[in-house]
Amino acid sequence: MPIKRNTDQKSKTLTEFYTEVKYESNVVSKGIGTLMLNWIDRINKEFRETEIWGLTSHYHLILQNRNDYTSKTYVILTTGMDEYHIEYLIPKESEPWENAFAKGSTKSLDTAMKMLKTAMRNSKGWQQSTELKT
Numbered sequence: 001m002p003i004k005r006n007t008d009q010k011s012k013t014l015t016e017f018y019t020e021v022k023y024e025s026n027v028v029s030k031g032i033g034t035l036m037l038n039w040i041d042r043i044n045k046e047f048r049e050t051e052i053w054g055l056t057s058h059y060h061l062i063l064q065n066r067n068d069y070t071s072k073t074y075v076i077l078t079t080g081m082d083e084y085h086i087e088y089l090i091p092k093e094s095e096p097w098e099n100a101f102a103k104g105s106t107k108s109l110d111t112a113m114k115m116l117k118t119a120m121r122n123s124k125g126w127q128q129s130t131e132l133k134t
Helices: 014-022 027-046 109-123
Strands: 053-057 060-064 075-079 084-089 101-106
Touching: 014 027, 014 053, 027 075, 027 109, 075 109, 084 109, 101 109
Parallel strands: none
Antiparallel strands: 053 060, 060 075, 075 084, 084 101
16 A cells, blocks of 8 residues: 555645655755655555555654554655665664664665565564565
8 A cells, every 4th residue: 555644744745745845946955856756656566565654853754553643653765965864763672772773874776665674564563464575
């Protein structure tokens, strides 16, 4: 299923939100909006069954496995002008301290998608997803 914005943020869809960012007057926002829209489009194409809910906080896209803004944050996506950034929650049994996150970045959307799938698997937020098993 396409990534959906948490219903507590009702004013705009994720696509509408990042489209507005893309058309802001400064060059940085244009880059951020464009890359995030590209990433959301790929997520929608590659995850047809997996339930992914998104919350926006500033330009960050917080991914959760339930439509509940108080549920655990498993993955955080951000973009720069020409780079994709990802963070994921390290599961309790592996964390070096409470609520530790692993993070990385890339300039390639293909690599960003591989990183996203790794983050979703490693965070254990989408253990039932058959799309992550391949």
